[in-house]
Amino acid sequence: MKPVRKAVFPVAGLGTRFLPATKVIPKELLPIVDRPLIQYAVDEAREAGIEEMIFITGRGKTAIVDHFDIAYELEATMRERGKDLSILDSARFTPGNILAVRQQVPLGLGHAIWCARSIIGDEPFAILLPDELMVGEQSCMKQMVDAYEQVGGNLISVLEVKPEDVSSYGVISPGEISGNLTEVRGLVEKPPVDQAPSNKIISGRYILQPEIMQILEHQGKGAGGEIQLTDAMAKLIGTQPFNAVTFDGKRYDCGSKLGFVEATLALALLRVDMRADVRAILDRLSEETQRLD
Template sequence: MPKPIRKAVFPVAGLGTRFLPATKAMPKEMLTVVDRPVIQHAVDEARAAGIEHFIFVTGRNKGVIEDHFDNQFELERTLAERGKTKELEQLLAELPGAGQTSFTRQQAPLGLGHAVWCAREIVGDEPFALVLPDMLHFGATACLADMRAAYDKVGGNIISVYEVPEDQANQYGIVGVEPPRDGVYPITRMVEKPKAGTQPSNLAISGRYILQPEIFDLLAKQERGAGGEIQLTDSMIQLAQNDRFYATRFDGEIHDCGSKLGFLMANVSYALSRPDLAGQFRDELKKLLATH
């Protein structure tokens, strides 16, 4: 039986320059999809997978994320005084328990690999999940929960993948795979943004990982790669020489909330899934489209 996955790392140090001026004073992770911040959606997914400890790799001006996952005594008291029991119960139910959140700083923007390495002391010597909050996974079941079920069967390292158009494969981290076994695909190759026509498949890494702690030693030794940053994929390629990597396919919707179009589509999709909003929202969309 493989070691259990108890911790998840959330890299949230990015500047969010594509959303300026909205992100001048507010972290991009706190932009809302319907009525929940992007980072809350990611934490919800991790919690649904049984994650017990949430580790945030932050940067400057990200203190509001820490505040979001803490008690707001004035707000809670006001809700109680006004009889807003439902809203208060929801806030308290979603609040992580004492000691379940940790925050560490990535002082320089040196890439995803560096952000993961910054969490090494908190993760310790155990496997962990890595969740990129910008990539919202919307499906019948939580993506990370499916990955964890696969990990419990086969161990090793698990990467979630999804299909992308072949002519766009050079924009993503791409994996090559063998035919599935026990619902997972053994990975044969990993390439970060392959040159057009050289990609091993059209299966792109979706921003969800389960990794063994040996990745930290490799990240510590790694030189800067593409873009002058420490690339996570480079260290995963090295780790794959001695450890197994598998892929699980996510067949739901994936919205890249790091782009304006992806963020807008996430709001539409999540709103249409809400019983309290879907009907009226759909009608208003039809009216709006008719006038444009």
């Protein structure tokens, strides 16, 4: 069983829900406290022992790759002024471990993943959707890699939601359950509440075998007129082991404005150096808002 050494980050989207902020700045570089959103996903992959980061970019997204490059002028200036450069360590990589592939046309998540086929080759690989900010004592991808080392095959991360919320997500049809692992017997996209096979939703983290690329190459367009990764994954079920890992942690939907604000506040409150001040700010704003009402 080959180890998971490569991670794919689909970052070619336009980020229209955050306009005008994302007119010239990639959504993935908007900061959650003091780190860009993409940094959290990359750090998660690194914690899981993944070495190579593959960004599927589009026009206007080169700044994402630049973020992980060496900024010689910045570092020279900081060094001259006696500044601590360790703050930049998380954005440093061994040469050759950052790769970028251009998705020239917006044909969906499945197409974006297929664009990395030459780099993936015959190895298993991870996929992390940066919009899904996953926070836990142990990262979501680390939990998944640990599970992969036990069972191999294909894995997706899932979270349990209220039954009335399932129609907003992709949902798994579950089989046998063992600890945090659930056998996946089927995938259903946004089912009606009364027809949902479970309350376990797909949550933006995947470990897939390279055979998915062969399926994506011939995958027709699905929902929204796009090539859907979920449709391709469904064809692997029954031909290869396919399991779901229930993430022990919290998910923040940073693809929405409210989720982005919630994530910023939540992560600020987790910071020992900020917690007390942020709570004071929230209390003050709450009092001021009540007076305005």
